[in-house]
Amino acid sequence: MLLEIPGRWGRDIFDGEALGEDLSERLKKHVADCGARMLFIRRPGREGQRIDRHRFYLCDTRPGSRSLRVGRVEGPEDMLDLDLAPGGDVPGTREVAAPVPLVCTHAKRDQCCAVRGRPVAAALDDQVGRRLLELDPDAAVWECSHTGGHRFAPVLLLPGTGYTYGPAETDLAVRIVEAELEGRVVTERLRGRSTWPPAGQVAEVAVRESGVAAGIDDLSVAVDPDDSRVAVVRHTDGRAWRVETGTRPLPPRSQSCRKPPTDAKAWVVESVTAL
Secondary structure (H helix, E strand, C coil), X not given: CEEECCCCXXXXXXXXXXXXXXXXXXXXXXXXXXXXXXXXXXXXXXXXXCCCCEEEEXXXXXXXXXXXXXXXXXXXXXXXXXXXXXXXXXXXXXXXXXXXXXXXXXCCCCHHHHHHHHHHHHHHHXXXXXXXXXXXXXXXXXXXXXXXXXXXXXXXXXXXXXXXECCCCHHHHHHHHHHHHCCCCCCCCEEEECCCCHHHHHHHHHHHHCCCCCCCCCEEEEECCCCCCEEEEEECCCCEEEEEEEEEEEEEECXXXXXXXXXXXXXXXXXXXXX
């Protein structure tokens, strides 16, 4: 769930700085009750500070149900009247016919995201923004609030698919958006598809990087209910793979600009077996 909020955001989008304490609390509860997650968005540069109505996007990243719909409200408080549950029918919304790439620039959460993200958002908008606009008047490059993974800044998120990348400098970000326009998935710096739990994200990327040709929605993932480290990845052509994953420790590293190094770990692939 994306909501256009120009201006300053607090460290947490619902901490009251952007919307006031009362509306923030009510909107936070409403979003949670609908089983959704909200990000704030704004257009890069000064253009993002001048709006008449607030755009919002409803994003469902599940293969077979994938959808990216856009609507408008007079003010953030109007979101309280909408059913934001996945698959819900929100009057006045329509499907967007092109990508809506997001770049995290949430300075109050982490300065690295703003310092590294804002130039990428501006350059991406300059290089692909016109093409997106020609495909759909509501397709655009946006700055967004915290997505997670500060240490990977600049972070690029494709809300129409759930794929997250980082670090994604300008040249790579352009290639990623162009690939989505063609129904392809770039695996370079791919952190995973938020649709799946961690083992599923690692498993899907492993299958894609093994040389398997697969479009955006050609692969589905199911994590073993008895072992969260094992996932089965299925292709729409009938092929399938069993992927065993695990974690390994990493050298201490800073999770964000202002924090000292701490212990870290990474998900890794132990084996990939064709079924």
